[in-house]
Every structure is written in structure tokens, then in C-alpha cells.
Amino acid sequence: MKRILLGVSLMSAFVLSGCQTSSAADQDTRSSVVAVTSESQLIEEAANEASSTVQRSTEADQEVPEKQEAYRYRINAATSVVEPIDAESDSKVALLTFDDSPDQHAVEIAEKLKSINAPAIFFVNGMYIESDEGKEKLKQLYDMGFDIGNHTQTHPNLSTISPEEQREEILKTNELIYEVTGEKPHFFRAPHGVTTEMSDTVMAEEGMVSMNWTYGYDWEADYQTSEALTDIMLNTEYLNDGANLLMHDRKWTNEAVLSIAEGLIDKGYTLADPKLIELPEREE
Template sequence: MAVITVFMITSFAEKSPVFSGKNNAISEDQAKNLNNSGNNSIPPPVKPAPEPKPESESSVEPENVTKPDPPDAKPETPTETESQGETESKPVPDPTDKSELENAVIPVKKPDPKPPVPVHPQVQEDRKKFVALTFDDGPDGKYTSAVMDILDEYKVKGTFFVVGQQAIKFPEVIQRMKNEGHSIGNHTFSHVNMPKQSIEEMKEQITKTDEAIKDATGETPTLFRAPYGSANAQVKETVSQMSKTLVPWSVDTRDWAGTSVAGMMGHLKKEISPGGIVLMHSFGGKNGDLNNTLQALPLIIEYLQNNGYTLVTTEVLLAAKG
């Protein structure tokens, strides 16, 4: 009996539009017939469940995927600057963006420092008490060499202002001056009083002496001393135009006048001061006698050294004065 009941229900379900799935709706007549049959246990029609929508690929973002930059994005190129072992990245200004270029900080290379001005080795000593010994009117065949012998004995360098016509006569003495490290200056060609000369004559006096000195030493002097110390404005201008340094003196020993050794020392002690330039001679003198100079020179050197002075050439002294 149970088998027959299952068979009837199955057949009914296959023929019923409600269960067949062919049509979910039933007509009114069909409903009445069902009600009249006395079977009230038929469930109401079941609506099919909606199919699930596939998930959008854009709604789920896979992990560890790099997003592409938007089309209008500007790439940043990092620049590396080393700072105490660490690397710092900074964006480089966009060359197409004028506002970024205007505000960009452009590194400026600092100019190389200027090299120091060379200083004569002796200038590095105590320049406050420099003194220069100078000798005029030579060279000759007697006194000039004797003066250099004394200077060499005391390891002192002097400055010789030579007369051109004497340089022509004694070129070997000029050569010795250079070889022993003494300075050589121009003292005109024939010991003329320069203010009484025309400009052309002054230039000739200087030029001819330069040539005589250069023939003996291969060098043109840059120092000039006017005979008698006589130099007006015109002389100074001419000397400057010829690229010479005019060198006066501050202490006159008056050896040229035949002054005694004691007298010469008296003048020196009275007039000497740091930066002083002492005038003596290596040719000429009263009646051509300069023995007083040879006798006084060792005493002058010893006095100056014992009182803390450093004896240097005129170039070194002028360089120290700046």
C-alpha cells in the first residue's frame, strides 16, 4: 500500500505544472480542481533562487601588485647625497616645469683659494729690525773687493749701486757681486746730477748703465739711486717710467768726506733705526781714500748685530716694509 501511494504522488508531481518547472503559474480552474480533490497539502509555488552574480574583477585587489602611475603623473628621479655615511634621496626638478627650476637650489662651485704670495725667506725673520748696508760709486780694482771680503767674513749681504762706466772697466767685480748674493743697483753711467739733465739724458744715463750691468751679470737691475741723493719730481717720474725703484738712504756715515772711524760710528749710532739704509762707498772718497770705510765696516756690523739688527739686502728690506 505504501508503494502505491509513493507511485501516485510521483506521477502527480511529474504531470503537475507546479513541480515540473515548466510554468510556475496555475490557472483559477486548476486551483479549483485541486481544492475539490480534497488535497490541501500541496505547498505554494516555489520561486527559483536567483543565480549569484559573478564578482567583479575590479572589486578584489590582488595583494603585492604594483599599480601603474596615472597618465599625468610626473616621475621623480632620486638624487643621492652622502651625509655622514647615509644616503638621502631628493627629487630632481622637472626641466619642463619653470616654477620648479626657478625655486631649485643649484650648487655653486666655490673658486679655488688663491695661492699665498711668496715671501723672501729672510722676510720671514724678525722684520722689525732690518737694516741694509749700501755702497756707492764702484766698482774699482781695490776697495770694492775689500768691502766684499769683510761682508763675506761676517756672512752679510750688501747692496752695491754701481756707476756704468766703472762697470765696463771691472766686469769681473760685478760678476763677483752677483755670485756672492749681493744686490746690484743702477747709479747712472757717469755719476751726473740728475735734476740738471733733460728727460732724454736721464734715460740715457740709466739705459747705458743697465746694459753694462747686464753684460756682466746677465740681469737688468731694478734698483736705482740718484747721485748725491738728488731727485726732484721729474727724476722720480722718469725712474718710475723705466720700472725702477728709487732708493734713498737714512744714515749717512760721511765716509766720502774722509770722516774718521769714530765719527762714522757716531753718525750711525745717532741715526740708525729699524728699517734703516746705511750709506757708504766702495770707490772714490776724499782724495780717493776709503781706508776709513774698511776700518769702520767691521765695527758697524758688530754694533748692529749686537743690538739685535738683522743685516739684509735692500730688496729684502723693501719687501719687509711692504
């Protein structure tokens, strides 16, 4: 009987030992499976992330930078009229320009134009931007988004000075403007409308557009009041499509400028944006 009980006990111990061994093996197997599964998940996640990175990189490569608006107009070299480049561009435009800036009133003129989002070119004389005050005025004009043109350093009649002096008159003003704005001017207007062979040469070298005007009146004694100037600027026979309006940094022009700009708009004119005027290539 004792032998039987002993056998049963040994058998039970063997069975229990087997069960424990089996459980340990199962646990190891499950741990291995979990480890393999986790590793697979990590590999899959890494692959997915790599794929996403490649996709984002590809999408970035395919992004096309926003295209700048193409030129719509050009300045007629013979008449200074603002002409559309193609049939899609509105021909009924007028360009506002202000010479002898920034003397006394240019910043106020600019602020008034800015209030109605009216673009313009301010043609600068270098002699006005040699002082800190003049530089600050120029910076204000530029920061408001207006185009800055070159009107020579001291406002001479170019035909009365030497070719070397002509070159200096233009290039010195370009450099002064660049020092303040970080951008060289794209437009040039010769004092008194007198261009020369040398000024044409400098325009070609600097990649600038030379322009005169189609009409202007604010230097004439009869139009040195706000009312008279507004009336003639809006009702002259010279107001036609592509008109290039000459005005100056003057008290009466400052007083009339808003009425002139709004009057042109009321007559159906679009005020031409100088940034849409075609420029020649410039060699930096």
C-alpha cells in the first residue's frame, strides 16, 4: 500500500513538475511573441514615418512659389504715355508722379494718397536726402509702398554740364536712395525734361526707364491754388488714356492731390501702379 501511495506521490510530483515547466515555457513563448510583435510594430511605424517624411519632402519640392504679377504696361519712349502691353490690360489709366521730392510736402502728399490706396512715383533730388531729416522723409515714402524715382542730385539742365557731371548727377542720387531704401530706383526723370546722350547711356547701364510727362501745371502762376490746379488737372484736353501726370512737392499740390486722385477715379481712370510698368534688365 505504501508502495502504491509512494508511486502516486511521485507521479503527482512529476505531473506538477511538468505543469510548472510547461507554464514557464509558455510564458517564454508569449514573451517572445510579444517582443517580436513590438519589434514589428516599431519597424512598421518607422517605415510609415519615413514614408510620410518622403511624401512631405516631395510635396514641398512640388510647391510652386507664388508668381509675381507680370508687367502690364510700358512707357512710350517718345511720348511718355503709359501704354498697355497687351489687349487684356486696361488702357484707361493715369500715372501720378511728383518731382522735387522730398522737400516740404511729399510725406503729406503720400499719406493722402495712401489713404485711398493710390499709387505714385516720387522723383527724388539727391540734395534733399543728404540730411538725416531728408533721409527719414525718403524712408517714410518708401515704407508706405511708393516707388522712388531719380530726379538728379542738384536739378541741373543736363545739356548744360559735362558728360562726366551728368553721370555723377544721376549715379550719386541712385546711391543715396539705395543707402536709405536698399533698392536702386527704376525710373528717371531729367530736370526740365531735357535728356542727353549720356543720360540715355546711364539708363541703359543701370537698367532704368527714362520718362518725361504728358502734362502738368502746378509750376504755373495761374494754377498755384488748390481749386485752380484741381480743375485744370481733371479737365485739360491732355487728359487721355495713359496720361503721365507731372506734379511737384508744393503746398498747393498737397492741398489739391486728394481731389485730383479721386477726380481721376470718378472719371473712370485706373491709377497706374508703377510696379506693373515694364523694366529693362539691370546688371547688378
